Amino acid sequence: MRKRILFKIVAPFVVALGAASCDGDEGNTCGGPTPEERARNQAVFDALAPSCQGCHITGARGYFASIEAFESLVVYNPAVVVPGKPDGSELIRLLEGKGTGAFKQMPIAGPPFAEIAASGSTKMTMAQIREWVTNLESRTADPLPSIEARRITRLSAEDVGRALYQQLGLSDDDFYIAASAFDIPHKTSQNDDLYPFTSPDSIPAPYENLPVERFAALGGGSAPNQMKADGTVSPSFLGMITQLAQRWCGLALDKSGNTALLPAGASVQTGSADAASVKSVIRAWYLHFHAVDATDADVDRVFSTVFVPLEMEKDARNAYVGTCSYFIRHPDWIFY
Known part of the structure; x- marks a missing residue:
C-alpha cells in the first residue's frame, strides 16, 4: 500500500518534469x-x-x-x-x-x-x-532518460571471450600457436575442434577464417572488415554460445592443473553419490559465474534437474560439463 501511495504522489511530478523538460522555444522541440x-x-x-x-x-x-x-x-x-x-x-x-x-x-x-x-x-x-x-x-535532446530505454544489455563478442578466458582458466595458448607469414606475426589454430574464436582486429591476427566467423556469429564487429557489431540475442548468437559453452567447459575441466572451476584435488569423476561435494561445486559456480550467493534451494534445483540427469545419461564428467555450460548459457551470465 505504501508503494502505491508513493507512486500516486511522485508520478504527477515525474510527468510534469518530463513535460517541462520538453518545453522550449517554438521550433526547438525535444x-x-x-x-x-x-x-x-x-x-x-x-x-x-x-x-x-x-x-x-x-x-x-x-x-x-x-x-x-x-x-x-x-x-x-x-x-x-x-x-x-x-x-x-x-x-x-x-x-x-x-x-x-x-x-x-x-x-x-x-x-x-x-x-x-x-x-x-x-x-x-x-x-x-x-x-x-x-x-x-x-x-x-531530452535531459531525462527515456522510459523506453533498455535496462539491460547482453555481453558483446569481446566480453564473451574475455569472460570465458578468465572464468574457465583458458587463454590463447590453449587454442593457438604463434606463426608468421612473410615476417608478419599471426596466430594459427591448434585444432578447430576446440572452437576457437577471435576478432579479426586482434593482435596478432588470426590466420584462419573460422575463428573470425565464430566471432561474427557472436555479434562481433570490425571496422577494417566493415563488420557491424550486433548486440541482439540472435539465433546465431544463441547457437554459438551454446557450442562454445559446451566445448570450452569440457576443455577447462580437462586442463591439467586448472583450478578455475574445480579446487585442487577435486575430480570430474566425483558424482552424485557424493552429493555434498557436487553441491559445493554448484554453489561455488553460482558465485563464480553469476556473482550470486545461492540459496540451498537454488543449489538443490540445479543438482537434481541438471547435474543428476546428465550424469545418468553418461557419466559424472558429462554432468560437470553440462552444468558448467548451463551457468554460461543462463540469462544471468549473458545479460547485465
Whole structure:
C-alpha cells in the first residue's frame, strides 16, 4: 500500500518534469523525430551511406551504424548540422570539400561527395541535401532518460571471450600457436575442434577464417572488415554460445592443473553419490559465474534437474560439463 501511495504522489511530478523538460522555444522541440521527419532523414542516410558507411559504421564515429545513430550524432547535433542553415553546417561543408575541421572533405579519399553527386552516381543531389537542412526542424535532446530505454544489455563478442578466458582458466595458448607469414606475426589454430574464436582486429591476427566467423556469429564487429557489431540475442548468437559453452567447459575441466572451476584435488569423476561435494561445486559456480550467493534451494534445483540427469545419461564428467555450460548459457551470465 505504501508503494502505491508513493507512486500516486511522485508520478504527477515525474510527468510534469518530463513535460517541462520538453518545453522550449517554438521550433526547438525535444524527443524523437516524427514519422515524416524520420522518412526524410532516412532518405539522406541512404544517400550518404554508400560513401560514408565504410569508415563510419562502428566505433566512436559510427555515425552510420543505424538511422538512430545518424540522427543522434549528425542530424540533431548542432556542431554538425545547423537546422535551416546549410552554409553554416559542417556536414554540408565536408560534402562540398570545404570542411573547417580536421578533415576538409568527405569521403576523405577521392573526390568529395558533391562531385560524386554531380556525376549522377548518388541517390540525392547536393541541392536536395541542402534543401533537407533548410527544412530541418531543430530538436533538443531530452535531459531525462527515456522510459523506453533498455535496462539491460547482453555481453558483446569481446566480453564473451574475455569472460570465458578468465572464468574457465583458458587463454590463447590453449587454442593457438604463434606463426608468421612473410615476417608478419599471426596466430594459427591448434585444432578447430576446440572452437576457437577471435576478432579479426586482434593482435596478432588470426590466420584462419573460422575463428573470425565464430566471432561474427557472436555479434562481433570490425571496422577494417566493415563488420557491424550486433548486440541482439540472435539465433546465431544463441547457437554459438551454446557450442562454445559446451566445448570450452569440457576443455577447462580437462586442463591439467586448472583450478578455475574445480579446487585442487577435486575430480570430474566425483558424482552424485557424493552429493555434498557436487553441491559445493554448484554453489561455488553460482558465485563464480553469476556473482550470486545461492540459496540451498537454488543449489538443490540445479543438482537434481541438471547435474543428476546428465550424469545418468553418461557419466559424472558429462554432468560437470553440462552444468558448467548451463551457468554460461543462463540469462544471468549473458545479460547485465
